[in-house]
Amino acid sequence: MAKEITDRAENYSQWYLDIVKKAGLAENSAVRGCMVIKPTGFAIWEMMKDQLDQMFKDTGHVNAYFPLFIPKSFLSKEAEHVEGFAKECAVVTHHRLMNNPDGPGVVVDPDAKLEEELVVRPTSETIIWNTYKDWIKSYRDLPLLINQWANVVRWEIRTRPFLRTAEFLWQEGHTAHALKVEAVEEAKMIHEVYARFAEDYMAMPVIKGAKSANERFAGALETYTIEALMQDGKALQAGTSHFLGQNFAKAFDVKYLDNNNKEQYVWATSWGVSTRLIGALIMTHSDDDGLVIPPRLAPLQVVIIPIPKPNEMIMAEAEKIVTLLKAKGISVKIDKDKKKRPGFKFAEYEMKGVPIRIGIGKRDLEKGELEIARRDTKEKMNVPIEGIEDYIANLLEEIQANLLARAKAHRAEYTTEASTYEEFKDAIANKGGFVLAHWDGTTETELKIKEETTATLRCIPDDSPIEEGVCIYSGKPSKQKVIFAKAY
């Protein structure tokens, strides 16, 4: 099976599409730009969702659900927001079809035109803040800490499974606060949650930072981002958290009475991650043999393969191991198929990224051993059956740690500090990866650099030291290095 995947070195973009297809993660649908998330891909999303949901609940948030549709006029209420989203949205204009009077099939019923068109939500700030208006009267109603798991639609021209699709699944948090400082703290706290999820669960190191004014979310005063580096040296924005100031509160007239009985506008945040994370996961860890999934997000952590075939003795032993592993909270299954050869099965589970494979054969059993193969390094080890559950539990942790370490090493290798524009251009054009450089803080310079090199300003990193410097492009003073890269 592995041969069906294009090598990364040959064509990275095709490699990605091959993995998505051959590992059974997703496929294009009959609707332009919309994908079908297949069971294997959806199982990864469920793992991500469960973990993130728990993290949001642990930080005091609750879930709710708001309408799919947004009245067209709502979008216009926040000036920057409409600029950002009106250009690429699905518009519902009618509410009925009718039999085609001129032939077969159905046509739109012209009598069923809506008074006001509805937009399929590209993001829900407007419909949610219109709702919050009725929910928030007093400081006692605040903070309001709500998250929603939903589908959203943005009419993208060029799409790629998970990375950019017309419809995608995501979560969007929308919080309301009495004080500015509380909203800023919330946006930063979620920023930390996202970074923790990326590193601890996805084994994907991220740079935490703030977006430049030009790259901010439409309607935000500050956008915090986590930026990851893919294997091909391109950056991927993996999750953003926005401090929205009072923009939406003013647009939708959301005020509260403070404890001096004075009316105040409410402060807001919003934040989201999406099925895009599955694309990030693939491009961080996978290899030319298929998908690699970190154990903590693997829907199936261990597969047991009878060698050469399931027989009574082997199955009895396999079932014992299943019981031991399940007791440790490890997900495991036995491949009981009798028609496929072990070699075929090995390639199949490598393709699907199962972290550990256990082979059980007669000769190994006689020696009291099992053959263990780890997906990340492809090493094989003979391991005593005695104590196998602890061995596997430790190995899963080791694989998780190794994937993070490997991704960190890759990022370190592909991070360059440029002190001149020549160095900068050379790094962007020939090496790829993150390039740290001084920047004068203007959108003008940022856009010129983008125009000349295609690199975008990924973020102003939280941990970039304040220091005297000059902008690599304009030569004007700069106080801090920022990160540029070509990006997805």
Next chain:
Amino acid sequence: MAKEITDRAENYSQWYLDIVKKAGLAENSAVRGCMVIKPTGFAIWEMMKDQLDQMFKDTGHVNAYFPLFIPKSFLSKEAEHVEGFAKECAVVTHHRLMNNPDGPGVVVDPDAKLEEELVVRPTSETIIWNTYKDWIKSYRDLPLLINQWANVVRWEIRTRPFLRTAEFLWQEGHTAHALKVEAVEEAKMIHEVYARFAEDYMAMPVIKGAKSANERFAGALETYTIEALMQDGKALQAGTSHFLGQNFAKAFDVKYLDNNNKEQYVWATSWGVSTRLIGALIMTHSDDDGLVIPPRLAPLQVVIIPIPKPNEMIMAEAEKIVTLLKAKGISVKIDKDKKKRPGFKFAEYEMKGVPIRIGIGKRDLEKGELEIARRDTKEKMNVPIEGIEDYIANLLEEIQANLLARAKAHRAEYTTEASTYEEFKDAIANKGGFVLAHWDGTTETELKIKEETTATLRCIPDDSPIEEGVCIYSGKPSKQKVIFAKAY
């Protein structure tokens, strides 16, 4: 607070709306027919979803995700299906807005008209079977057992929160099988799962049966339904499972090679339950003081209220109890608010349907006791602190059982056997509830009865004995009694 709810006896319909509002479950949104599911309501949906999802997985199903949009032409491919759904769907005709050239705001960009209009899914058979065409080639690809959690839109004219809304949340299972008998078995097995969920978790007794031809899902050969009886004597269809025959396989040309290498059309089922179940839950158990939630679906099972106020000694004891209950897997919180009086809190948690309330006061503590109040019967008991965790665990089970028993007794009281049309009309008009009667099996009779009495044929119950009889309406022969009722 309780006074804010209309009594059921006075106006049942208003009582329902009051509960939905006062318990904070849902509210109407700015978009006609679409509701906002508020955190308290959504938490109940999450409980239902988690349980059902586990039941689907335990019976071999996996989740996936298919597009929100369906090309208009797909709907027409199955003749009955388009009849059933085309008349009430949201139609996307454009993919962009633009600044209004004649004033403020945005308008639909006429240049962004779609070549083919897209329908927002009212149900996903068509887009899914169009996908299955590529997934199914051989008998080895079958069965395909897939479920999807999604939002769907049906442009309803009269809406009511949870019971009938333009957008709602649901799950839809879509399975494909090699043999007819397998598809029928699947549809029946899910029918059992739904009934088990209704009785064991919702504490809502249901009648299992098949729909008459007239009431079948558009495109199904057989629809299995679970029918529940609400407190006002009206029936509510709570979940349906459809045997679709080869209708969708033929419409989308989905064939497999059998083990004789012969092409065969695939057999199909689909099945779904929705946020409508929340409406059913409310109308099965709640009372004039507010919501009543069966313990197995209660997001919060126990609330501890310090009396009269939280102080150090009371809080220390409360925290101990929380630890004990959590160790038993019971969800519990302490209401630490110091401003609200206990009486106010009691009414608030009654309104929200928390199954058990524990009051902790100084005098009770001195006696080594707690005051326990159960929501279902409103009884209060003084109970020793010693062994409280077992007492509460048992009481939760007792409440669960009592709610089911109560609902069963109500159903028994409101089930009438009618042997003449006079008796039938009298029962429907004056008593309400389920009416069992012989029916001649024709749609003609079914529709006349509906026209004359507004009662619909709910189902042909699985356990209705085969017996000689005559139709109460036409006097023609009948082999079995069926169930009629006015319905939601």
